Amino acid sequence: MAAPMEALYGGNKEEHPEPIKAEVRGQLPTWLQGILLRNGPGMHIIGDSKYNHWFDGLALLHSFTFKNGEVYYRSKYLRSDTYNCNVEANRIVVSEFGTMAYPDPCKNIFAKAFCYLSHTIPEFTDNCLINIMKAGDDFYATSETNFIRKINPQTLETLDKVDYNKYVAVNVTTSHPHYDSAGNILNMGTSIVDKGKTKYVLFKIPSSVPEQQKKKSCFKHLEVVCSIPSRSLLHPSYYHSFGITENYIIFVEQPFRLDIVKMATAYIRGVTWASCLAFSKDDKTWFHFVDRKTKKEVSTKFYTDAMVFFHHVNAYEEDGHIIFDIISYTDNSLYDMFYLKNLNKDFEDNTKLTSIPTCKRFVVPLQFDKDAGVGSNLVTLPSTATAVKEKDGIYCQPEILCEGIELPRINYDYNGKKYKYVFATEVQWSPVPTKIVKFNTQTKEMLHWGGEDCWPSEPIFVPSPDAREEDDGVVLTCVVRTDPEKAPFLLVLDAKTFTELGRATVDVKMHLDLHGMFIPEQDLKTETE
Numbered sequence: 001m002a003a004p005m006e007a008l009y010g011g012n013k014e015e016h017p018e019p020i021k022a023e024v025r026g027q028l029p030t031w032l033q034g035i036l037l038r039n040g041p042g043m044h045i046i047g048d049s050k051y052n053h054w055f056d057g058l059a060l061l062h063s064f065t066f067k068n069g070e071v072y073y074r075s076k077y078l079r080s081d082t083y084n085c086n087v088e089a090n091r092i093v094v095s096e097f098g099t100m101a102y103p104d105p106c107k108n109i110f111a112k113a114f115c116y117l118s119h120t121i122p123e124f125t126d127n128c129l130i131n132i133m134k135a136g137d138d139f140y141a142t143s144e145t146n147f148i149r150k151i152n153p154q155t156l157e158t159l160d161k162v163d164y165n166k167y168v169a170v171n172v173t174t175s176h177p178h179y180d181s182a183g184n185i186l187n188m189g190t191s192i193v194d195k196g197k198t199k200y201v202l203f204k205i206p207s208s209v210p211e212q213q214k215k216k217s218c219f220k221h222l223e224v225v226c227s228i229p230s231r232s233l234l235h236p237s238y239y240h241s242f243g244i245t246e247n248y249i250i251f252v253e254q255p256f257r258l259d260i261v262k263m264a265t266a267y268i269r270g271v272t273w274a275s276c277l278a279f280s281k282d283d284k285t286w287f288h289f290v291d292r293k294t295k296k297e298v299s300t301k302f303y304t305d306a307m308v309f310f311h312h313v314n315a316y317e318e319d320g321h322i323i324f325d326i327i328s329y330t331d332n333s334l335y336d337m338f339y340l341k342n343l344n345k346d347f348e349d350n351t352k353l354t355s356i357p358t359c360k361r362f363v364v365p366l367q368f369d370k371d372a373g374v375g376s377n378l379v380t381l382p383s384t385a386t387a388v389k390e391k392d393g394i395y396c397q398p399e400i401l402c403e404g405i406e407l408p409r410i411n412y413d414y415n416g417k418k419y420k421y422v423f424a425t426e427v428q429w430s431p432v433p434t435k436i437v438k439f440n441t442q443t444k445e446m447l448h449w450g451g452e453d454c455w456p457s458e459p460i461f462v463p464s465p466d467a468r469e470e471d472d473g474v475v476l477t478c479v480v481r482t483d484p485e486k487a488p489f490l491l492v493l494d495a496k497t498f499t500e501l502g503r504a505t506v507d508v509k510m511h512l513d514l515h516g517m518f519i520p521e522q523d524l525k526t527e528t529e
């Protein structure tokens with residue numbers, strides 16, 4: 001088992017840009033028509049150079065197209081400027097979060113920005129390897145820098161490079177935007193030391209543009225919703241996602257922060273951006289709630305203990321409270337676990353999480369008795385979560401929903417609303433083959449799916465067209481095999497029972513990926529358009 005582990009994480013994967021017909025077993029629902037499109041790192045070695053971290057690898061898009069009971073697989077490297085420059089130089093010349101690289105002097109566009117910015121910071125990477133975003137009728141590969149790349153979801157071709165910075169002053173953004181019921185995007189980014197201020201900026205990208213401006217991109221119509229000042233000019237928090245309810249946006253300012261002075265000198269010191277992140281375990285984590293209508297922040301100060309988290313699960317409002325669920329850690333061992341030097345044959349010794357991912361529910365009272373005494377718990381809902389009035393604000397402690405899950409997904413029709421089900425990957429103490437789960441947040445029941453030599457990815461819920469209940473639909477997951485003799489497959493589970501409906505097997509060396517989305521057939525442009 002040792003060698004496959006290294007090969008699964010670190011080995012370069014081949015792309016398969018031409019559709020490969022998968023072998024379908026079982027019964028796929030006839031209504032399941034469209035494309036499951038996913039993103040993740042596929043190449044970690046270029047010439048003689050290697051990335052340090054799994055999250056640095058070059059973006060490899062892959063897709064499963066469901067058409068009339070047949071399934072076709074494709075994969076293609078994102079032809080980012082980063083990819084092209086690296087391949088041309090036959091070594092890593094563009095820095096990623098966990099790898100600092102040095103370009104051939106002024107030989108490529110990355111070097112130009114380096115010269116221009118007085119030898120301090122190189123142009124940033126457009127290696128968008130984390131997620132897929134839908135903007136209007138278009139699809140983008142996303143990461144956390146100011147760049148996103150438009151892609152053709154059918155052919156996986158790489159199209160325009162969009163620089164968020166042209167439309168809104170942000171240096172980093174999240175790769176987990178939200179969508180409202182009209183399909184408008186809500187996303188957040190950080191504006192670092194701009195005009196003497198560091199702030200978190202919430203912005204909206206409309207799903208459509210006025211008829212007479214049809215040629216213009218929806219980014220030209222980007223609007224800033226509001227901004228939240230960072231507690232510290234030179235130490236803004238890192239965040240990977242945010243939450244929304246029907247009326248509020250939730251931003252959690254965790255004491256897991258970027259050190260801007262260190263970042264500004266990282267390039268000349270020859271250290272990585274990742275080394276400029278630090279967790280202050282004795283600090284507080286601050287909650288911010290922005291009213292989506294008035295665009296004003298709730299003025300009460302809410303906080304909890306120090307934590308590190310990446311993924312919001314869902315959030316909703318109930319009886320004057322905001323309830324939000326996240327997957328949290330007590331340290332940064334998750335990022336450290338994915339250093340490629342650890343994901344080797346001794347991974348079982350090297351890659352232990354010192355903190356297990358914990359699904360926590362915070363229950364935050366927005367309306368409470370203003371005369372309540374210091375020390376009283378203001379939560380009036382039946383939950384073990386508390387919100388205790390203190391002199392300087394309200395101290396929240398969560399209810400633990402469950403432990404050992406990551407890469408959470410929900411039925412997105414329930415995003416921002418009271419919900420029951422989380423679909424997620426099960427996590428043990430190291431990044432080893434695992435299972436996927438369906439977790440009921442109300443009854444705490446958990447259903448599992450796992451198989452021998454099977455390593456399933458983030459599970460995606462697809463509602464059935466006539467869905468009445470939250471779990472009416474299917475769950476899709478790509479299953480990579482730890483036995484190199486066995487072929488990977490796309491698994492379709494009945495979301496209610498979490499049992500197999502069918503699978504589509506393809507004989508390729510598939511990569512382990514991160515995030516993705518299902519695009520129903522009606523959301524795909526027809527070829528003549």
Ligand SMILES: CC1=C(/C=C/C(C)=C/C=C/C(C)=C/C=C/C=C(C)/C=C/C=C(C)/C=C/C2=C(C)C[C@@H](O)CC2(C)C)C(C)(C)CCC1
Nearest residue numbers: 055096097124144145171240273310406425427431432434
């Ligand atoms: C910061 C900064 C800069 C640079 C920014 C850059 C390059 C940012 C890049 C950020 C990246 C690539 C972030 C990636 C984040 C990925 C995350 C959090 C992934 C989480 C993945 C999880 C939890 C996966 C879990 C698992 C997997 C995959 C397999 C399962 O079997 C096991 C399990 C569940 C543990 C600039 C723009 C240069 C300058 C300004 C400031």
Ligand SMILES: [Fe+2]
Nearest residue numbers: 176240311515
């Ligand atoms: Fe993520």
